[in-house]
Amino acid sequence: MIEAKHVSKWFDGQQVLYDISAVFDSGKTNLIIGQSGSGKTVFMKCLIGLLTPEEGEILYDGRRFRDLDMSRKRQLRTEIGMLFQGSALFDNETVMGNVMFPLKMFSTLSHADQLKRAQFCIDRVGLKNANDKYPSEISGGMQKRVAIARAIALNPRYLFCDEPNSGLDPQTSILIDELLSDITHEYGITTIINTHDMNSVLGIGENIVFINKGHCDWKGNDRTIYKSTNADLNGFVFASRLFKEVKQYLERKYED
Amino acid sequence: MIVNSIKSFGQYCLFMTQVFRIPDKWREFFKSLVFEIYKLGVDSIPLVIIISLFIGAVICIQMTINITSPMIPAYSTGMATREILVLEFSSTMMCLILAGKVGSNIASEIGTMRVTEQIDALEIMGLNSANFIVLPKIIGFLIFVPVLCVLSMFMGLVGGWFIARFTDMLSVENYVYGIQSFFIPWNVYYSIIKTVVFAYIITSVAAFFGYYVKGGALEVGKASTNAVVSSSILILLADVILTKLLLQ
Numbered sequence: 001m002i003e004a005k006h007v008s009k010w011f012d013g014q015q016v017l018y019d020i021s022a023v024f025d026s027g028k029t030n031l032i033i034g035q036s037g038s039g040k041t042v043f044m045k046c047l048i049g050l051l052t053p054e055e056g057e058i059l060y061d062g063r064r065f066r067d068l069d070m071s072r073k074r075q076l077r078t079e080i081g082m083l084f085q086g087s088a089l090f091d092n093e094t095v096m097g098n099v100m101f102p103l104k105m106f107s108t109l110s111h112a113d114q115l116k117r118a119q120f121c122i123d124r125v126g127l128k129n130a131n132d133k134y135p136s137e138i139s140g141g142m143q144k145r146v147a148i149a150r151a152i153a154l155n156p157r158y159l160f161c162d163e164p165n166s167g168l169d170p171q172t173s174i175l176i177d178e179l180l181s182d183i184t185h186e187y188g189i190t191t192i193i194n195t196h197d198m199n200s201v202l203g204i205g206e207n208i209v210f211i212n213k214g215h216c217d218w219k220g221n222d223r224t225i226y227k228s229t230n231a232d233l234n235g236f237v238f239a240s241r242l243f244k245e246v247k248q249y250l251e252r253k254y255e256d
Numbered sequence: 257m258i259v260n261s262i263k264s265f266g267q268y269c270l271f272m273t274q275v276f277r278i279p280d281k282w283r284e285f286f287k288s289l290v291f292e293i294y295k296l297g298v299d300s301i302p303l304v305i306i307i308s309l310f311i312g313a314v315i316c317i318q319m320t321i322n323i324t325s326p327m328i329p330a331y332s333t334g335m336a337t338r339e340i341l342v343l344e345f346s347s348t349m350m351c352l353i354l355a356g357k358v359g360s361n362i363a364s365e366i367g368t369m370r371v372t373e374q375i376d377a378l379e380i381m382g383l384n385s386a387n388f389i390v391l392p393k394i395i396g397f398l399i400f401v402p403v404l405c406v407l408s409m410f411m412g413l414v415g416g417w418f419i420a421r422f423t424d425m426l427s428v429e430n431y432v433y434g435i436q437s438f439f440i441p442w443n444v445y446y447s448i449i450k451t452v453v454f455a456y457i458i459t460s461v462a463a464f465f466g467y468y469v470k471g472g473a474l475e476v477g478k479a480s481t482n483a484v485v486s487s488s489i490l491i492l493l494a495d496v497i498l499t500k501l502l503l504q
Binding site for chain 1: 280281284368372373374376377379380381382383
């Protein structure tokens with residue numbers, strides 16, 4: 001479980017996050033949603049520790065991130081997997097090399113066991129015949145899968161995903177969502193997904209935090225979101241005609 | 257501008273304190289080191305050979321044309337060619353050229369890693385990214401640059417020899433006698449010391465500019481250009497200081 005308590009962040013005197021508190025549960029897909037520029041990426045970077053909030057604190061299963069010394073922070077980081085928006089795969093490594101990388105750097109496994117574990121992760125994300133290919137030789141969807149395989153290589157307790165569906169076609173987006181959801185439930189990971197993809201919100205949003213202009217405006221899940229009276233949230237989530245119809249359908253479905 | 261320069265220098269010093277740490281995994285460090293020696297050093301050999309060969313030949317021609325007085329012995333052409341090559345060309349000029357090749361390579365590689373979030377990925381994993389990426393580059397180039405320096409001296413002298421051998425401007429005997437005359441071994445050491453310092457400037461400054469890139473592909477290009485310009489200026493400044501310290 002990850003807890004954010006009263007997190008505020010400024011850049012050059014300008015406040016971008018205002019007193020955000022949220023709890024992200026283990027074994028659930030936790031979504032941070034919001035418009036572009038709302039501050040959700042900054043909030044996620046604060047959660048990971050890439051940015052330090054000026055006020056507030058982040059707790060990883062009760063461990064206050066700010067209070068940890070350097071070696072404990074590094075230890076904690078080995079428990080974190082991260083899926084970046086652009087995948088952030090190492091260009092000079094093959095698919096296998098990318099998945100092997102955290103194992104080589106942090107595990108005490110033998111080389112044979114590292115290979116076995118890497119192959120398991122590659123198989124788990126459904127990649128076939130791609131081990132010797134470089135990131136530039138595979139599609140965006142495959143790159144995302146490799147990034148997920150690399151992120152889960154060390155059996156992380158916490159998995160962060162920054163807009164995992166950006167740049168992907170709807171079908172591949174759904175596959176990636178399902179994969180993240182499956183992995184989260186299978187290994188009991190605390191998964192936090194930063195997204196503005198409405199399919200993800202309604203498909204895998206077990207715990208949703210809506211960030212609006214740096215404020216935490218709403219909390220709920222995919223079953224309660226359609227009932228919300230928050231105008232900004234409704235304007236954001238059900239902006240298109242299709243999603244307005246989806247909302248009406250969901251209202252009817254859950255009322256019945 | 258002065259405040260910005262001081263800020264940048266402070267940031268550079270902090271960056272270096274991150275770079276010069278004990279590597280997380282020695283095995284991975286040595287693998288990277290060998291790779292960087294090959295990429296930054298061995299790959300530069302053809303460039304060094306071609307430039308040194310032609311510049312050595314040109315210096316020899318210029319010396320022959322300009323030293324026309326019957327009071328000056330014929331072998332002085334070879335001697336002057338050697339002195340120019342050893343004292344300045346093979347160290348300073350060669351490093352200014354390598355600043356373009358190696359410096360822009362490092363800045364653009366690290367800058368691209370920054371804008372594609374590969375550096376963030378390393379940080380998230382708990383690695384000291386500055387140490388992991390930059391240290392093998394600095395150490396690798398420092399190890400190999402004396403080889404490039406000595407190779408440049410040798411090829412420059414060979415370039416001069418070609419002029420003596422294949423033109424009628426001067427005799428091979430006079431040229432060979434000239435390059436051996438009044439030789440001071442310390443000058444070679446002086447040149448190598450300078451090259452090592454310049455190699456540190458090239459790699460660390462380029463890495464600094466690449467590491468702190470913000471933005472996209474355009475900024476990576478700008479960082480690469482800035483790295484080459486800044487390291488070239490610093491090389492010239494260091495050249496003056498080292499010459500005063502080592503040769504006076």
